[in-house]
Amino acid sequence: MLQWGLMIKHSLRRVFAYVDLPLLFLLLTLAGIGQLTVMSATGGGRVESNLINLCVALIAMLVMTHIPPQRLIQFSVPVYVLGLLLLVGVALAGDVVNGSRRWLNLGVARIQPSELMRLGVPLMLAAYLHYRQEALDGRVFFVAALLLLLPVGLVLRQPDLGTALLIASAGFFVLFLGGLSWRLIGGMGVALAAALPLIWHFGLHDYQRRRVLTLIDPGSEPLGAGYHIIQSTIAIGSGGFFGKGWMHGSQARLDFLPEGHTDFIFAVWSEEFGMLGNLLLMTLYAAIVVRGLQLANQAPSLFGRLMCGAITLTFLVYAFVNMGMVSGILPVVGVPLPLVSYGGTSMMTVLLGFGIVMAISSRKTLVKS
Secondary structure (H helix, E strand, O other), X not given: OHHHHHHHHHHHHHHOOOOOHHHHHHHHHHHHHHHHHHHHHHOOOOHHHHHHHHHHHHHHHHHHHOOOHHHHHHHHXXXXXXXXXXXXXXXXXXXXXXXXXXXXXXXXXXXXHHHHHHHHHHHHHXXXXXXXXXXXXXXXXXXXXXXXXXXXXXXXXXXXXXHHHHHHHHHHHHHHHOOOOHHHHHHHHHHHHHHHHHHHHHHOOHXXXXXXXXXXXXXXXXXXXXXXXXXXXXXXXXXXXXXXXXXXOHHHHOOOOOOOOOOXXXXXXXXXXXXXXXHHHHHHHHHHHHHHHHHHHHOOOHHHHHHHHHHHHHHHHHHHHHHHHHHOOOOOOOOOOOOOOOOHHHHHHHHHHHHHHHHHHOOOOOOOO
16 A cells, blocks of 8 residues: 555656646636636536546646657747648638638547647747847847748638737747847837728728727627627626625626627626626736746746746736726637636647746756757
Protein backbone atom coordinates (compact mmCIF):
# COMPACT_ATOMS: atom_id res chain seq x y z
CA MET A 1 0.00 0.00 0.00
CA LEU A 2 2.85 2.35 0.89
CA GLN A 3 4.54 1.53 -2.39
CA TRP A 4 1.37 2.40 -4.33
CA GLY A 5 1.14 5.68 -2.46
CA LEU A 6 4.74 6.55 -3.31
CA MET A 7 4.16 5.66 -6.96
CA ILE A 8 1.08 7.87 -7.16
CA LYS A 9 2.92 10.72 -5.43
CA HIS A 10 5.86 10.38 -7.84
CA SER A 11 3.53 10.29 -10.85
CA LEU A 12 1.65 13.40 -9.74
CA ARG A 13 4.94 15.19 -9.14
CA ARG A 14 6.02 14.40 -12.69
CA VAL A 15 2.67 15.48 -14.18
CA PHE A 16 2.66 18.80 -12.31
CA ALA A 17 6.44 19.37 -12.47
CA TYR A 18 6.16 22.47 -14.68
CA VAL A 19 2.79 23.76 -13.49
CA ASP A 20 2.55 27.13 -11.78
CA LEU A 21 0.18 26.32 -8.91
CA PRO A 22 -1.02 29.90 -8.20
CA LEU A 23 -1.95 30.37 -11.86
CA LEU A 24 -3.58 26.94 -12.03
CA PHE A 25 -5.66 27.74 -8.94
CA LEU A 26 -6.89 31.01 -10.48
CA LEU A 27 -7.73 29.34 -13.80
CA LEU A 28 -9.64 26.52 -12.09
CA THR A 29 -11.56 29.01 -9.92
CA LEU A 30 -12.60 30.96 -13.01
CA ALA A 31 -13.54 27.75 -14.83
CA GLY A 32 -15.59 26.68 -11.80
CA ILE A 33 -17.53 29.94 -11.98
CA GLY A 34 -18.07 29.19 -15.66
CA GLN A 35 -19.51 25.76 -14.87
CA LEU A 36 -21.97 27.23 -12.36
CA THR A 37 -23.07 29.97 -14.75
CA VAL A 38 -23.49 27.61 -17.71
CA MET A 39 -25.60 25.37 -15.47
CA SER A 40 -27.83 28.32 -14.63
CA ALA A 41 -28.02 29.63 -18.21
CA THR A 42 -28.96 26.23 -19.68
CA GLY A 43 -30.93 24.77 -16.77
CA GLY A 44 -28.26 22.09 -16.41
CA GLY A 45 -28.57 20.97 -20.01
CA ARG A 46 -24.93 21.42 -21.09
CA VAL A 47 -23.05 20.98 -17.84
CA GLU A 48 -21.77 17.49 -18.62
CA SER A 49 -20.41 18.38 -22.06
CA ASN A 50 -18.87 21.58 -20.68
CA LEU A 51 -17.17 19.61 -17.91
CA ILE A 52 -15.78 17.20 -20.48
CA ASN A 53 -14.48 20.17 -22.49
CA LEU A 54 -12.77 21.51 -19.37
CA CYS A 55 -11.15 18.17 -18.50
CA VAL A 56 -9.84 17.69 -22.04
CA ALA A 57 -8.49 21.26 -22.12
CA LEU A 58 -6.79 20.82 -18.72
CA ILE A 59 -5.12 17.61 -19.90
CA ALA A 60 -3.92 19.40 -23.04
CA MET A 61 -2.58 22.23 -20.86
CA LEU A 62 -0.66 19.77 -18.65
CA VAL A 63 0.82 18.10 -21.73
CA MET A 64 1.81 21.51 -23.10
CA THR A 65 3.72 22.36 -19.90
CA HIS A 66 6.10 19.46 -20.65
CA ILE A 67 7.12 20.88 -24.05
CA PRO A 68 10.38 22.84 -23.58
CA PRO A 69 10.81 26.29 -25.16
CA GLN A 70 13.34 24.85 -27.61
CA ARG A 71 10.61 22.67 -29.09
CA LEU A 72 8.06 25.47 -29.09
CA ILE A 73 10.30 27.72 -31.12
CA GLN A 74 10.94 24.87 -33.58
CA PHE A 75 7.19 24.36 -34.00
CA SER A 76 6.57 28.03 -34.83
CA VAL A 77 6.99 27.87 -38.63
CA PRO A 78 5.13 24.53 -39.15
CA VAL A 79 2.19 25.68 -36.97
CA TYR A 80 1.99 29.04 -38.75
CA VAL A 81 2.19 27.53 -42.25
CA LEU A 82 -0.36 24.84 -41.37
CA GLY A 83 -2.71 27.50 -40.01
CA LEU A 84 -2.41 29.58 -43.19
CA LEU A 85 -3.09 26.56 -45.38
CA LEU A 86 -6.17 25.69 -43.33
CA LEU A 87 -7.41 29.29 -43.58
CA VAL A 88 -6.97 29.16 -47.35
CA GLY A 89 -8.88 25.86 -47.29
CA VAL A 90 -11.70 27.57 -45.41
CA ALA A 91 -11.81 30.36 -48.01
CA LEU A 92 -11.99 27.83 -50.86
CA ALA A 93 -14.12 25.03 -49.43
CA GLY A 94 -15.23 25.93 -45.92
CA ASP A 95 -18.67 25.23 -44.50
CA VAL A 96 -21.02 28.22 -44.36
CA VAL A 97 -22.81 28.60 -41.01
CA ASN A 98 -25.08 31.61 -40.34
CA GLY A 99 -23.67 33.44 -43.34
CA SER A 100 -20.01 33.02 -42.34
CA ARG A 101 -17.47 30.64 -43.83
CA ARG A 102 -15.38 29.74 -40.76
CA TRP A 103 -15.39 25.94 -40.52
CA LEU A 104 -13.42 23.33 -42.46
CA ASN A 105 -14.73 19.78 -42.67
CA LEU A 106 -11.84 17.29 -42.62
CA GLY A 107 -14.09 14.24 -42.81
CA VAL A 108 -13.36 12.96 -39.30
CA ALA A 109 -13.94 16.35 -37.66
CA ARG A 110 -14.96 19.93 -38.39
CA ILE A 111 -12.45 22.51 -37.19
CA GLN A 112 -12.19 26.30 -37.01
CA PRO A 113 -8.61 27.08 -38.19
CA SER A 114 -8.79 30.71 -37.04
CA GLU A 115 -8.63 29.46 -33.43
CA LEU A 116 -5.29 27.77 -34.19
CA MET A 117 -3.86 31.09 -35.39
CA ARG A 118 -4.60 32.77 -32.06
CA LEU A 119 -1.59 30.82 -30.81
CA GLY A 120 0.17 30.27 -34.13
CA VAL A 121 0.59 33.98 -34.93
CA PRO A 122 2.24 35.06 -31.64
CA LEU A 123 4.34 31.88 -31.72
CA MET A 124 5.63 32.73 -35.20
CA LEU A 125 6.23 36.41 -34.46
CA ALA A 126 7.97 35.71 -31.14
CA ALA A 127 10.27 33.17 -32.81
CA TYR A 128 11.01 35.55 -35.70
CA LEU A 129 11.92 38.45 -33.40
CA HIS A 130 13.94 36.10 -31.19
CA TYR A 131 16.15 35.09 -34.10
CA ARG A 132 16.48 38.73 -35.23
CA GLN A 133 17.03 40.20 -31.77
CA GLU A 134 20.53 41.43 -32.61
CA ALA A 135 19.12 43.82 -35.22
CA LEU A 136 15.50 44.73 -34.48
CA ASP A 137 15.19 47.49 -37.05
CA GLY A 138 12.31 48.77 -39.16
CA ARG A 139 12.73 46.05 -41.80
CA VAL A 140 12.33 43.32 -39.20
CA PHE A 141 9.14 44.85 -37.87
CA PHE A 142 7.85 45.38 -41.42
CA VAL A 143 8.24 41.67 -42.21
CA ALA A 144 6.67 40.81 -38.85
CA ALA A 145 3.71 43.07 -39.67
CA LEU A 146 3.21 41.22 -42.98
CA LEU A 147 3.29 37.89 -41.13
CA LEU A 148 0.53 39.28 -38.90
CA LEU A 149 -1.64 40.91 -41.56
CA LEU A 150 -1.84 37.83 -43.78
CA PRO A 151 -3.82 35.59 -41.36
CA VAL A 152 -5.82 38.55 -40.01
CA GLY A 153 -6.94 39.37 -43.55
CA LEU A 154 -7.99 35.76 -44.20
CA VAL A 155 -10.00 35.66 -40.96
CA LEU A 156 -11.67 39.01 -41.71
CA ARG A 157 -12.71 37.61 -45.09
CA GLN A 158 -14.75 34.81 -43.45
CA PRO A 159 -16.02 37.21 -41.90
CA ASP A 160 -15.05 36.83 -38.24
CA LEU A 161 -14.29 40.24 -36.76
CA GLY A 162 -14.03 38.96 -33.18
CA THR A 163 -11.36 36.32 -33.84
CA ALA A 164 -9.52 38.66 -36.23
CA LEU A 165 -9.37 41.22 -33.42
CA LEU A 166 -7.90 38.66 -31.01
CA ILE A 167 -5.30 37.49 -33.54
CA ALA A 168 -4.37 41.10 -34.35
CA SER A 169 -4.05 42.00 -30.67
CA ALA A 170 -1.86 38.93 -29.99
CA GLY A 171 0.45 39.87 -32.84
CA PHE A 172 0.51 43.54 -31.85
CA PHE A 173 1.50 42.68 -28.29
CA VAL A 174 4.43 40.62 -29.57
CA LEU A 175 5.61 43.55 -31.70
CA PHE A 176 5.03 46.05 -28.89
CA LEU A 177 6.90 43.99 -26.30
CA GLY A 178 9.60 43.32 -28.88
CA GLY A 179 10.43 47.01 -29.03
CA LEU A 180 8.15 48.53 -31.66
CA SER A 181 8.74 52.26 -31.39
CA TRP A 182 6.06 54.66 -30.20
CA ARG A 183 6.60 56.67 -33.37
CA LEU A 184 5.55 53.71 -35.51
CA ILE A 185 2.64 52.97 -33.19
CA GLY A 186 1.50 56.59 -33.46
CA GLY A 187 1.88 56.48 -37.23
CA MET A 188 -0.22 53.34 -37.46
CA GLY A 189 -2.85 54.94 -35.24
CA VAL A 190 -3.04 58.02 -37.48
CA ALA A 191 -3.19 55.84 -40.62
CA LEU A 192 -5.97 53.74 -39.10
CA ALA A 193 -7.96 56.86 -38.15
CA ALA A 194 -7.55 58.25 -41.68
CA ALA A 195 -8.70 54.94 -43.17
CA LEU A 196 -11.84 54.66 -41.05
CA PRO A 197 -14.18 56.10 -43.73
CA LEU A 198 -12.85 53.58 -46.26
CA ILE A 199 -13.11 50.75 -43.73
CA TRP A 200 -16.70 51.79 -42.95
CA HIS A 201 -17.84 51.82 -46.58
CA PHE A 202 -15.74 49.01 -48.07
CA GLY A 203 -14.29 46.95 -45.23
CA LEU A 204 -17.41 46.20 -43.17
CA HIS A 205 -20.39 44.05 -44.06
CA ASP A 206 -23.90 45.44 -43.74
CA TYR A 207 -24.59 43.54 -40.51
CA GLN A 208 -21.35 44.85 -38.98
CA ARG A 209 -22.30 48.45 -39.79
CA ARG A 210 -25.71 47.83 -38.23
CA ARG A 211 -24.03 46.58 -35.06
CA VAL A 212 -21.99 49.78 -34.76
CA LEU A 213 -25.06 51.97 -35.34
CA THR A 214 -27.05 49.88 -32.89
CA LEU A 215 -24.36 50.45 -30.26
CA ILE A 216 -25.02 54.19 -30.57
CA ASP A 217 -28.80 53.79 -30.48
CA PRO A 218 -29.98 50.27 -29.48
CA GLY A 219 -33.59 51.45 -29.50
CA SER A 220 -33.49 51.98 -33.26
CA GLU A 221 -33.90 48.21 -33.77
CA PRO A 222 -35.34 46.87 -30.50
CA LEU A 223 -36.41 43.57 -32.08
CA GLY A 224 -33.52 43.35 -34.51
CA ALA A 225 -29.84 44.20 -34.15
CA GLY A 226 -30.43 46.03 -30.86
CA TYR A 227 -32.25 43.16 -29.16
CA HIS A 228 -29.12 41.51 -27.73
CA ILE A 229 -27.75 44.71 -26.20
CA ILE A 230 -31.12 45.79 -24.77
CA GLN A 231 -31.76 42.44 -23.09
CA SER A 232 -28.20 42.11 -21.75
CA THR A 233 -28.19 45.61 -20.24
CA ILE A 234 -31.58 44.89 -18.64
CA ALA A 235 -30.11 41.74 -17.11
CA ILE A 236 -27.02 43.54 -15.82
CA GLY A 237 -29.04 46.42 -14.36
CA SER A 238 -31.65 44.19 -12.72
CA GLY A 239 -28.96 42.38 -10.77
CA GLY A 240 -28.31 45.41 -8.59
CA PHE A 241 -25.46 45.19 -6.09
CA PHE A 242 -26.03 41.72 -4.62
CA GLY A 243 -27.86 40.03 -7.51
CA LYS A 244 -30.96 37.86 -7.56
CA GLY A 245 -29.18 34.66 -6.58
CA TRP A 246 -27.92 31.65 -8.47
CA MET A 247 -30.51 30.13 -10.84
CA HIS A 248 -32.89 33.05 -10.16
CA GLY A 249 -32.10 35.35 -13.09
CA SER A 250 -35.30 36.09 -14.99
CA GLN A 251 -33.72 37.20 -18.30
CA ALA A 252 -31.95 33.88 -18.86
CA ARG A 253 -34.54 31.61 -17.24
CA LEU A 254 -37.37 33.09 -19.34
CA ASP A 255 -35.26 33.00 -22.54
CA PHE A 256 -35.25 36.76 -23.06
CA LEU A 257 -31.44 36.77 -23.24
CA PRO A 258 -30.07 35.27 -26.50
CA GLU A 259 -26.87 33.22 -26.39
CA GLY A 260 -26.97 33.32 -22.59
CA HIS A 261 -24.58 30.37 -22.21
CA THR A 262 -22.02 31.60 -24.75
CA ASP A 263 -21.35 35.20 -25.80
CA PHE A 264 -23.76 36.82 -23.30
CA ILE A 265 -23.00 34.71 -20.25
CA PHE A 266 -21.61 37.78 -18.45
CA ALA A 267 -25.15 39.19 -18.37
CA VAL A 268 -26.41 35.96 -16.75
CA TRP A 269 -23.70 36.17 -14.09
CA SER A 270 -24.37 39.89 -13.51
CA GLU A 271 -28.09 39.39 -12.99
CA GLU A 272 -27.59 36.55 -10.53
CA PHE A 273 -24.63 37.90 -8.54
CA GLY A 274 -24.86 41.65 -9.12
CA MET A 275 -22.10 44.21 -8.90
CA LEU A 276 -20.45 42.26 -6.08
CA GLY A 277 -20.14 39.21 -8.31
CA ASN A 278 -18.80 41.34 -11.15
CA LEU A 279 -16.09 42.73 -8.89
CA LEU A 280 -15.13 39.17 -7.93
CA LEU A 281 -14.99 38.12 -11.58
CA MET A 282 -12.90 41.13 -12.59
CA THR A 283 -10.56 40.53 -9.66
CA LEU A 284 -9.99 36.97 -10.86
CA TYR A 285 -9.23 38.15 -14.39
CA ALA A 286 -6.88 40.83 -13.05
CA ALA A 287 -5.09 38.28 -10.83
CA ILE A 288 -4.57 35.92 -13.77
CA VAL A 289 -3.17 38.75 -15.90
CA VAL A 290 -0.85 39.93 -13.10
CA ARG A 291 0.41 36.38 -12.51
CA GLY A 292 0.88 35.83 -16.23
CA LEU A 293 2.94 39.02 -16.55
CA GLN A 294 5.03 37.99 -13.54
CA LEU A 295 5.80 34.70 -15.26
CA ALA A 296 6.59 36.56 -18.49
CA ASN A 297 9.08 38.67 -16.58
CA GLN A 298 10.74 35.49 -15.29
CA ALA A 299 11.16 34.01 -18.78
CA PRO A 300 14.86 33.49 -19.59
CA SER A 301 14.76 34.53 -23.26
CA LEU A 302 13.27 37.14 -25.57
CA PHE A 303 11.11 34.46 -27.18
CA GLY A 304 9.73 33.45 -23.78
CA ARG A 305 9.01 37.01 -22.65
CA LEU A 306 7.27 37.91 -25.90
CA MET A 307 5.19 34.73 -25.98
CA CYS A 308 4.13 34.83 -22.32
CA GLY A 309 3.38 38.55 -22.43
CA ALA A 310 1.34 38.31 -25.65
CA ILE A 311 -0.74 35.35 -24.43
CA THR A 312 -1.49 37.05 -21.11
CA LEU A 313 -2.38 40.45 -22.59
CA THR A 314 -4.54 38.86 -25.30
CA PHE A 315 -6.43 37.07 -22.53
CA LEU A 316 -7.08 40.50 -21.01
CA VAL A 317 -8.36 41.83 -24.35
CA TYR A 318 -10.52 38.72 -24.70
CA ALA A 319 -12.29 39.41 -21.38
CA PHE A 320 -12.51 43.18 -21.92
CA VAL A 321 -14.11 42.87 -25.37
CA ASN A 322 -16.74 40.40 -24.15
CA MET A 323 -17.66 42.44 -21.06
CA GLY A 324 -17.67 45.60 -23.15
CA MET A 325 -20.02 44.27 -25.82
CA VAL A 326 -22.39 42.71 -23.26
CA SER A 327 -22.44 45.98 -21.29
CA GLY A 328 -23.21 48.01 -24.40
CA ILE A 329 -19.95 49.98 -24.64
CA LEU A 330 -18.53 47.98 -27.58
CA PRO A 331 -20.17 46.53 -30.71
CA VAL A 332 -21.25 42.89 -30.62
CA VAL A 333 -18.42 40.92 -32.27
CA GLY A 334 -19.10 37.36 -31.11
CA VAL A 335 -16.29 36.92 -28.57
CA PRO A 336 -17.03 34.54 -25.65
CA LEU A 337 -15.97 35.24 -22.06
CA PRO A 338 -12.77 33.21 -21.55
CA LEU A 339 -13.16 30.12 -19.33
CA VAL A 340 -16.70 31.16 -18.40
CA SER A 341 -18.67 30.87 -21.65
CA TYR A 342 -19.69 27.45 -22.93
CA GLY A 343 -17.48 26.19 -25.74
CA GLY A 344 -14.69 23.64 -26.09
CA THR A 345 -12.63 25.42 -28.74
CA SER A 346 -12.31 28.65 -26.78
CA MET A 347 -11.50 26.81 -23.55
CA MET A 348 -8.89 24.67 -25.28
CA THR A 349 -7.17 27.69 -26.85
CA VAL A 350 -7.03 29.64 -23.58
CA LEU A 351 -5.66 26.77 -21.49
CA LEU A 352 -3.17 25.73 -24.16
CA GLY A 353 -1.92 29.31 -24.14
CA PHE A 354 -1.39 29.28 -20.40
CA GLY A 355 0.22 25.86 -20.73
CA ILE A 356 2.78 27.54 -22.99
CA VAL A 357 3.26 30.29 -20.38
CA MET A 358 3.97 27.69 -17.68
CA ALA A 359 6.25 25.66 -19.98
CA ILE A 360 8.39 28.72 -20.72
CA SER A 361 8.49 30.30 -17.25
CA SER A 362 9.33 27.02 -15.46
CA ARG A 363 12.54 26.53 -17.47
CA LYS A 364 15.44 28.74 -16.44
CA THR A 365 17.72 27.93 -19.37
CA LEU A 366 17.95 30.14 -22.41
CA VAL A 367 16.46 29.12 -25.71
CA LYS A 368 19.29 28.42 -28.10
CA SER A 369 19.45 30.67 -31.13
